[in-house]
Amino acid sequence: MKNICLLGATGSIGEQTIDVLRAHPDQFQLVSMTFGRNAEKAVPMIEAFKPKFVAVGDQDTYNKLKQVSFSYNVHIGIGEEGLIEAAVMEEVDIVVNALLGSVGLIPTLKAIEQKKTIALANKETLVTAGHIVKEHAKIYGVPLLPVDSEHSAIFQALQGEQSKNIERLIITASGGSFRDRTRKELESVTIEDALKHPNWSMGAKITIDSATMMNKGLEVIEAHWLFDIPYEQIDVVLHKESIIHSMVEFHDRSVIAQLGTPDMRVPIQYALTYPDRLPLPEAKRLELWEIGSLHFEKADFERFRCLQFAFDSGKIGGTMPTVLNAANETAVAAFLAGEISFLSIEDLIERALNRHQVIHQPSLSDIQEVDKDTRGYVNSILT
Numbered sequence: 001m002k003n004i005c006l007l008g009a010t011g012s013i014g015e016q017t018i019d020v021l022r023a024h025p026d027q028f029q030l031v032s033m034t035f036g037r038n039a040e041k042a043v044p045m046i047e048a049f050k051p052k053f054v055a056v057g058d059q060d061t062y063n064k065l066k067q068v069s070f071s072y073n074v075h076i077g078i079g080e081e082g083l084i085e086a087a088v089m090e091e092v093d094i095v096v097n098a099l100l101g102s103v104g105l106i107p108t109l110k111a112i113e114q115k116k117t118i119a120l121a122n123k124e125t126l127v128t129a130g131h132i133v134k135e136h137a138k139i140y141g142v143p144l145l146p147v148d149s150e151h152s153a154i155f156q157a158l159q160g161e162q163s164k165n166i167e168r169l170i171i172t173a174s175g176g177s178f179r180d181r182t183r184k185e186l187e188s189v190t191i192e193d194a195l196k197h198p199n200w201s202m203g204a205k206i207t208i209d210s211a212t213m214m215n216k217g218l219e220v221i222e223a224h225w226l227f228d229i230p231y232e233q234i235d236v237v238l239h240k241e242s243i244i245h246s247m248v249e250f251h252d253r254s255v256i257a258q259l260g261t262p263d264m265r266v267p268i269q270y271a272l273t274y275p276d277r278l279p280l281p282e283a284k285r286l287e288l289w290e291i292g293s294l295h296f297e298k299a300d301f302e303r304f305r306c307l308q309f310a311f312d313s314g315k316i317g318g319t320m321p322t323v324l325n326a327a328n329e330t331a332v333a334a335f336l337a338g339e340i341s342f343l344s345i346e347d348l349i350e351r352a353l354n355r356h357q358v359i360h361q362p363s364l365s366d367i368q369e370v371d372k373d374t375r376g377y378v379n380s381i382l383t
Contacts, residue, residue: 002272003031003091005116007083007107008098009045010038012203013121013147013264017096018045020269024278032086034099037061043068050074053089055082080106087111094272096147097122100205101329102322102371105129109364112136119271121147123222127325129367130225144226145271150219151226152267153245153258158227159275161250169229170247170255171219172239173299176210179240183303189342191335208332212345213299217310218328221321224314231315236307238297243286261286305346309353318360319370320353326374327352334382348378 004021008014014035021028030049035042036057046054047070055077056062062078077085080103087095087107095111096119097104104122111118113136120126126133137144146152150171158166177196178186194211195204209215220234245267247257260266261284269280301308306328313320331348334340340348352374359366 001029002027003029003093004272005032005086005089005092005095005111006030006098007034007087007096007104008036008100008122009033010035010041011098011100012206013098013268014096015041016264017098017268018049019282020265020272020280021049023280023282024269027278028272031091032089034083034086035061039064039068046074047071052091053077053086055079055086083107084110087116088114092116094119096268096272097125098147100124100203102128102325105133105367108133109136112140112142115140115142117143117145119145119147119268121268123148123218124325124329126222126225127218128322128371129364130221130321131361132364132367134225145274146222146226147264147267147271148219148222149262149264149267150246151223152270154223154227154248156258156270157246157248157256161248161256163228165250165252166227166229166233167249167251167253168233168235169223169227170235170237170249171216171223172242172244172246173213173216173236174210174242175238175240175297176213176215177207178211179238183343186343187341191338194335194342204336205329205332208335208345209328211342212306213304214306214310214328214332214345214349216299216304217307218325220307220310221314231311236299238299239294241291241294243291243294259286306349309346309349313353316358318358319362319367320356320358322362322367322370323352323356323374324349326371327378330375330378334378339382348381351381352378 006017030051032053033051034055050072053075065076084107088110094117097108098121102124104125108125146155177194195207242262244257244259247255249255263283313324327349331345335345
């Protein structure tokens with residue numbers, strides 16, 4: 001039995017993690033969980049799994065949860081302190097970080113210090129402070145197990161292989177909601193248009209990131225840290241069917257790919273069961289004859305400017321990826337609020353990157369200050 005902490009239980013990854021736990025009650029126990037404000041989703045989870053500790057995002061949600069008559073005694077925390085408390089509980093074996101945004105960084109570092117295995121779905125943690133997280137993991141001997149489908153695919157392809165033999169990582173991308181539209185056509189797209197992802201069921205922010213291809217850019221930076229691969233050896237290829245989740249090419253030109261129907265429960269479960277596997281009968285079997293054919297295109301960096309921003313920021317390093325992530329989070333929130341157009345997301349990110357003076361080998365406090373400053377700058381443009 002593995003004891004699980006689930007950070008971000010009511011988000012898309014969180015809910016699908018709950019599905020995995022529900023499918024294997026004899027294998028996993030949920031001992032702590034956190035969520036932001038969605039008490040309507042969280043309360044049935046709490047009652048069903050009876051975690052010892054639950055943390056919420058704000059005081060209003062805390063007050064709402066305290067009024068619920070649960071069938072058992074549950075301890076409730078709040079804010080960042082609550083996130084940390086959930087992650088470092090003594091009973092916890094694996095912390096599933098399914099949080100959205102850079103808020104996932106500090107709980108991850110604290111969990112690593114307590115030698116908890118990290119199942120990482122929060123890519124912003126490595127984008128924002130990859131060098132610090134990796135150093136922490138090395139010092140405390142903690143594995144970082146990828147949950148994103150692309151990184152899980154690479155991780156699975158590397159089982160039994162030696163990293164010295166890697167020629168390149170090939171990360172696949174669906175192309176998002178607007179993969180078949182020209183930049184001219186993007187000038188008038190709506191929020192509703194952007195949220196219609198053709199393959200995956202995800203939260204709003206990630207779906208917008210997929211449409212701009214920033215999500216893929218963040219995954220490139222995350223892959224760099226997870227697998228210690230230079231950016232020059234990471235490629236992105238458009239693959240609209242999302243059947244091949246990513247590939248690894250070796251020096252002898254062999255390519256190993258991981259395939260499957262688009263279902264996030266598969267990589268989630270693999271991170272929880274590694275190095276073993278469990279049945280997942282709810283997942284749809286891949287029947288290649290039903291697919292018929294697979295399509296691939298080279299990524300167009302002029303069409304998808306956010307992908308170029310991410311590669312450039314990753315290569316520069318230091319605090320530049322922190323700026324990239326903070327500016328993107330702020331700009332996407334503004335788009336979802338109806339304050340800016342879709343293409344303005346790129347413009348705001350570019351302005352933030354251009355103004356930044358890079359700090360190389362930043363400390364945690366440097367990163368936190370740059371993150372705050374960047375958000376303030378982008379918001380100042382919006383007002």
